[in-house]
Amino acid sequence: MYNQMVLVRRFEERILELFSEGMLSGTTHASIGQEADAVAVINHLAEGDIVVSNHRCHGHYLVRTGDVVGLMAELMGKADGVCGGRGGSQHLCADNFFTNGVQGNMAPVAAGMAYAEKAKASGAVVVLFLGDGTFGQGTVYEAFNMMSLWSLPVLVVVEDNGYAQTTPLRLAFAGSFEARAQAFGMTAGEIESTDVEVLYKHFGPLVERVRRDSRPHMEVIHTYRLCAHSKGDDFRPVDEINNRRKLDPLTIAGEHLGLERVEVVEGRIRAVIREAEQTARAMQYPRWTE
Amino acid sequence: MNMRYFESLNKALHELMQQDERVILLGEDVLDPYGGAFKVTRGLSTAFPNRVLTTPISEAGITGFAIGLALRGFRPVLEIMFGDFLALCADQLINGAAKFSWMYNGKVQMPLVIRTPMGGRRGYGPTHSQTLEKIFMGVPEITMVAPSHYHDAGELLKRAVLKGSEPTLFIENKSLYPQPLLVAVNSQVDDFYVYEDLAEDYPTVSLSLAADQRPDVVLIAYGGMAPLAVEAARAVFMTDEIVVQVMLPSLIKPFPLADVLSAVQRAGRVAIVEEASVYSGWGAEVGQQITSKAFDQLRCPVGRVGAQETPIPSSVSLETGALPQVEDIVKALRAQLQR
Numbered sequence: 217m218y219n220q221m222v223l224v225r226r227f228e229e230r231i232l233e234l235f236s237e238g239m240l241s242g243t244t245h246a247s248i249g250q251e252a253d254a255v256a257v258i259n260h261l262a263e264g265d266i267v268v269s270n271h272r273c274h275g276h277y278l279v280r281t282g283d284v285v286g287l288m289a290e291l292m293g294k295a296d297g298v299c300g301g302r303g304g305s306q307h308l309c310a311d312n313f314f315t316n317g318v319q320g321n322m323a324p325v326a327a328g329m330a331y332a333e334k335a336k337a338s339g340a341v342v343v344l345f346l347g348d349g350t351f352g353q354g355t356v357y358e359a360f361n362m363m364s365l366w367s368l369p370v371l372v373v374v375e376d377n378g379y380a381q382t383t384p385l386r387l388a389f390a391g392s393f394e395a396r397a398q399a400f401g402m403t404a405g406e407i408e409s410t411d412v413e414v415l416y417k418h419f420g421p422l423v424e425r426v427r428r429d430s431r432p433h434m435e436v437i438h439t440y441r442l443c444a445h446s447k448g449d450d451f452r453p454v455d456e457i458n459n460r461r462k463l464d465p466l467t468i469a470g471e472h473l474g475l476e477r478v479e480v481v482e483g484r485i486r487a488v489i490r491e492a493e494q495t496a497r498a499m500q501y502p503r504w505t506e
Numbered sequence: 507m508n509m510r511y512f513e514s515l516n517k518a519l520h521e522l523m524q525q526d527e528r529v530i531l532l533g534e535d536v537l538d539p540y541g542g543a544f545k546v547t548r549g550l551s552t553a554f555p556n557r558v559l560t561t562p563i564s565e566a567g568i569t570g571f572a573i574g575l576a577l578r579g580f581r582p583v584l585e586i587m588f589g590d591f592l593a594l595c596a597d598q599l600i601n602g603a604a605k606f607s608w609m610y611n612g613k614v615q616m617p618l619v620i621r622t623p624m625g626g627r628r629g630y631g632p633t634h635s636q637t638l639e640k641i642f643m644g645v646p647e648i649t650m651v652a653p654s655h656y657h658d659a660g661e662l663l664k665r666a667v668l669k670g671s672e673p674t675l676f677i678e679n680k681s682l683y684p685q686p687l688l689v690a691v692n693s694q695v696d697d698f699y700v701y702e703d704l705a706e707d708y709p710t711v712s713l714s715l716a717a718d719q720r721p722d723v724v725l726i727a728y729g730g731m732a733p734l735a736v737e738a739a740r741a742v743f744m745t746d747e748i749v750v751q752v753m754l755p756s757l758i759k760p761f762p763l764a765d766v767l768s769a770v771q772r773a774g775r776v777a778i779v780e781e782a783s784v785y786s787g788w789g790a791e792v793g794q795q796i797t798s799k800a801f802d803q804l805r806c807p808v809g810r811v812g813a814q815e816t817p818i819p820s821s822v823s824l825e826t827g828a829l830p831q832v833e834d835i836v837k838a839l840r841a842q843l844q845r
Contacts, residue, residue, distance in 0.1 A: 302607045302611050303610060307610070310613075316602065316605075317601075319664060321602055322570075325571070325574040327574060328570060328571035328572060328578075330574070358562070359570070361564065362564070362571055364569075427545075430754050
């Protein structure tokens with residue numbers, strides 16, 4: 217799990233550098249500081265399970281697929297990127313993995329996919345990742361209603377990093393996450409942690425319960441993003457960010473592991489990313505064909 | 507009497523569900539005994555209780571839900587009770603259904619059919635009477651089918667559901683629901699000679715009172731404008747001896763230009779009628795496509811008929827003023843001959 221977190225961290229750091237160098241265009245949303253969420257949840261999933269992610273999806277994608285080259289190439293807009301350069305950072309699709317760039321519009325899609333899997337009796341669960349800012353979208357509640365009404369196997373994982381782009385939660389959010397889900401008859405809980413071991417243990421029973429009972433559940437992870445929402449749009453107090461660095465999931469997990477093993481992992485991951493970058497750089501750009 | 511438009515659609519849905527396990531039907535108030543606001547889904551929930559889903563009033567949500575079904579191998583048919591409510595579905599359609607197949611580089615298909623009634627002439631007022639197809643005219647990857655009662659509406663619905671792999675808006679003009687289907691017998695409906703290329707999935711029906719003559723003008727219309735167009739064609743033939751070839755495409759996006767082009771080139775005069783207001787409308791696209799291919803044969807600019815640039819009023823007398831009428835089409839046809 218530490219490997220996966222380091223992979224996501226170093227990958228996204230490199231992506232931000234490549235943006236600065238002008239190698240990448242468009243926009244991107246890094247999950248630096250939130251890596252433990254993806255790792256703790258997705259490692260509990262079976263092959264047939266479905267992950268539905270959002271604009272901040274690189275971590276979810278890498279943990280789910282391990283496809284470093286495909287994602288790097290996609291971000292570079294290359295023909296052999298995971299979506300042939302058509303999707304880019306926030307529009308990814310691989311086996312049973314889907315993301316889209318509009319807040320909340322995948323929530324009812326996730327419900328429909330869960331209904332389909334239930335109808336096929338496949339036993340698959342759908343994990344829907346949402347951010348705190350997405351809770352302003354009505355489709356989320358339309359989806360919660362359908363998930364509960366039709367008893368669908370959906371685990372909604374809310375990554376509450378306290379900010380919707382630059383807007384703090386308190387300026388955009390009334391009431392509580394859990395009460396909103398519970399109003400639809402869903403079970404809901406919350407955890408505040410960036411410790412991947414703690415989170416991993418926490419999510420195991422939740423995934424299994426959703427699968428066993430075929431009922432939706434929402435779990436909120438209170439976390440923090442140590443990077444900007446995208447690029448050049450970070451106006452949070454420096455002290456606040458620095459305080460949160462003490463809870464960096466990599467630091468916590470690294471302390472459990474010991475310096476020596478950390479360095480081995482770091483070295484290996486850096487090599488993987490360097491190699492993926494070289495491979496992706498050498499790839500062709502797609503040509504427009506009518 | 508021939509089967510009526512809504513009965514044809516209802517029969518097609520029964521056959522679709524019988525034929526293909528992947529077809530699943532959903533929408534608001536679609537269960538028996540009500541069977542949908544316009545009775546198109548009548549009997550289906552009784553016959554297929556596990557595959558007909560009545561939904562909450564959540565047009566965006568149920569559109570996304572149907573998209574999810576399509577992504578996992580089903581062929582959902584979603585009923586949106588009034589076409590006006592497609593405004594609520596717009597994000598799901600534009601940023602979801604229309605995108606997934608292409609932006610995921612062909613990794614998924616989107617065999618989603620959304621059936622919805624459009625159009626006025628029933629006094630339903632501003633939010634239940636519109637013709638909003640033009641909103642989706644500019645969205646790549648969305649197909650729009652809008653049969654008139656000269657088409658085999660049910661057969662077209664079956665093709666959309668079984669053959670399609672892209673999101674399809676299936677537009678049913680609500681004034682047509684009670685109309686009997688006008689199926690040609692010996693290539694005739696009443697005194698009109700009728701032609702359609704049955705090899706096409708979504709054929710264009712062509713009607714003329716004098717099929718052996720070169721038409722003076724081609725009149726292009728679809729859906730609920732079909733009966734008005736045909737009546738106008740008869741009127742100008744009787745009073746002015748103007749020979750009109752009425753062409754009724756069932757596929758409105760992408761527009762099947764090839765179906766109308768040779769008739770347009772022969773006539774050199776074209777009028778287009780639609781139930782929506784003309785500004786930025788379907789007819790603007792059709793007219794431009796025609797002009798770009800038949801400029802040298804056109805004797806005058808393409809004529810346009812449509813609704814007024816206002817909301818659709820409730821009061822029948824006002825609604826009549828706002829929506830295109832037979833007289834408006836007659837006027838446009840005569841204007842074509844005066845140039």
